[in-house]
Amino acid sequence: MFLTSPKSQTAYDVIIVGSGAGGGMAAYQLSVSGLKVLVLEAGRHYDPVRETPMFNLPREAPLMGGGTREKPFGFYDATVDGGWEVPGEPYTNAPGSNFMWWRARMLGGRTNHWGRISLRMGEYDFKPKTRDGLGADWPLTYQELAPYYDKTEMLVGVFGGDDDLENTPRSSPGVLQPAPKARGSELLTQKHAGRIGIPVIPIHRAIMTERQDPVALPMKLHPDNALARRVLAQSMRSRQACFYATECGRGCSIKANFQSSTVLIPPALLTGNCDIVPDAMVREVLVDAKGNATGVKYIDKVTRTERKAKARVVVLAASAAETARILLNSRSTQFPNGLANASGLVGKYLMDTVGAGLSIQVPALENVPAHNEDGTSGEHLYMPWWLYKEQLKGDLGFARGYHIEFGGGRGMPGPGIFG
Template sequence: MNKEMYIDESSEVYDAIVIGSGVTGGWAAKELTEKGMKTLMIERGRVVEHRKDYISEAVPPWEYANRTKVAKELTDEQYKIQKQCYAFHDGTKHFFGNDKDYPYSTEEGTDFSWIRANQLGGKSLLWHRQSYRMSAFDFEANKKDGHGNDWPIRYKDLAPWYEYVEKFVGISGAAANLPQLPDSVFLPPFEMTKPELDFTAKMAEAEPDKPVIISRCAHLTKPQKIHLEMGRAQCMARNECQKGCSLGAYFSTQSATLPAAAKTGNLYIAPNSVVESLIYDEKTNRVKGVRVIDNDTLKQREYYAKVVFLCASTLGTTQIMLNSTSKQFPNGIANSSGVLGHYLMDHNYNALVTASIDGYEEEYYSGRRPASLYIPNFHYEPGRYHKDFKRGYALAGSASRADWQSMGSMDGFGKSFKSLLHNPGGWGIGLQAQGEMLPRHDNQVALHSTKKDKWGIPQLNINCKWSDNENAMMQSALEVASSMMEKACFNNIEQRILGQPPGLAIHEVGTARMGRDPKDSILNGYNQAHDVPNLFVTDGASFCSTGVGNPSLTFMAITARAVDYAVKEFKSGRL
């Protein structure tokens, strides 16, 4: 990255503007620039340089004042929401948004935890990297059971784009030949522990419809030429991921898509630029530019382009669209259908089952792998639905031995206790559900009527809650996971409903959904706004349903596909 790439004021009309720099924004920039489009990436946060700005990488826990715990007075003042995230600690907090600066509200009786990472690279620096294709069943579910609108695309439309992005990203995993979980282009999988291998074998006999596989994750177990050329290296299983990885061993904007885009010479970046709204030209029915407010000085400026890609995250994108009003679109740009902001969804992770495993005292493992056990959705079509709910869930977890971190909360003192901390404890296993959330019109986000943030932009007001369907799903997950552990002869089985609100899965989707009919959707099957032809939305806002698997791989595939379409339309003169 060179300094000439970063801009402040500019009167130039770019071929394309990309708003956001996370997983989707990075992919949009890569694809646009590689296709010859002079592209401006707008990022509301600061610049984070690969390697240089991973300030806590390789710093061991004992070198932090509170062993990576963040002081209570700091979390209470600045990180009340962010501290709920699994990845939040003293070595990663600088990659999270400050809740004081990013306020939002929720309707009475509801709760939503909006996890934010406003810097170059966005949440691609913090994501958990689990990477799954959606299946034919996922794309057909809305039409078959009547919940939500019909996806305007099918698995076959996205399959070649999944393959395209997987080769660049690098996905570790093993082929399983399952209809509900299509295989990817895989690098070698991470290894299971001995108890996990035995559990997998037992379940193959006892529960053949619930196969246990190793999870699929965006880590380079065996880098290929395409990865090495980007300066990326093999994953060392260090568990340093959310601090930033200088090896580039996991996929992020910084390690992969951003350097690829920069290499073309067609990329420009406007950091510290908070997008206030899109500039709409009623005469041409096109977006002609973007209004931004400087993150620090609060000075206003504008950037112009012929095509705009919104990749600001589901809620960020929706906020921008709702705040982009005109005579033609008084309720938000491209919102003639009135569904903008509605159908907000997230995954439900609220069921957890744990158990202890006897034996295996001579077994251990090397490293801290980023993969887990994974049991794909077994309620994947209407004929397989549970009697108490629609759609389904997956289970994920791992078996490991207790170590000094978990023993740190045990009672004890003196030499014997210190000796205990030097040795691994017993084996345990945990399985947590990942359930689908039905699309519901009542789950929505809107602009608050009076409250604004420090940039003068109306805050979001969120109304989103779990339904009886999602709650029944979690009860089933407890029963199924417990039954599997009983059949495996595990002990001390414990069930927990975690009570987490929507948002904490960080898989929010659905608020500017795709669709076949402009009357009930915002976008067409190429993520192009029905109402405004040169506006594309390729982040999670475009989803019609959550599916069961983690969405990031699908974000990447639909972005690459949308850019391919947009550039062809642009060069043909139709945009």
């Protein structure tokens, strides 16, 4: 059985709320380190190996697989539960704002569906206040975080190039997997963008282009305990290299791309130190008289009953907004405004990722002879963050520039093809 249920007599060291990018990584790291971990996940159990429609064609799906209210990203999207609207979980917007809240309610959270673009922050991003006077500096530097970026990229499996541009740092040698070949539309863009000084380089994406050999891994990833070494080796051997079946948003039954539900949760369970309870919606963190966390209260969504779980430590990894909500719900005599909210700022000043898109027809790409454009999901090249210097002079009208993700070429006919 993939999941285990918590036994009431088991004492847990750590409760982790959520099993997505943050919760999955915490569950993996803590359980291979020997701690007893309980993961409470609000969504349903999900097994990508059994459930991913890797080879289904658009014509086999209703509406040729096009998006609907229930499945906004299309019939085959891996988000089997969740979306812009989650039944039973309404939210309101403050007057004048329009926040669209994408939530995945399933084991692995949004990592089942994300774009898998895995970029590092650069030196400037850690010290923005010092550089341009806006926002706040991070209390750490890029150099301090860099070794952990290396470790994470190796564990996750990220492909990319070794370009080293200002504020777009490279990974250490041996960390990244080889980038796939650029497609025709990407080479054309690279050629013309290069003429006007815009860099176009291999993107970094959490997809394995080669099988990993655990023995040949750089020392940085070799853990220092036997359990962690065994689990890591077993987990790496279970992953295949990408063979370009269908888009990663469907999930990946061969574990080539990164999903918490394929890369982090199964090895965490393998340790025997991790229990997972799906359909467990945590509502608040419990504290003792000293104000230390002792566990959580959660709703078992199947039986609709309230339950408690105890541990020495509670990790909230329920996504940015939901984590803030749990903290605000956790009111007690010691913390009347919610937990960790002495500042009164929890849940305020959230910032979303903003983007805009456009489509164009490029005459040079019309009527090109049929050729092989196979590759991973999404683009192989991109334009990294740029124009961050101009904004210092005020040319852009907004701070810190932007990056451009682009794609083009041939695709399997689907809904929207005439758009």
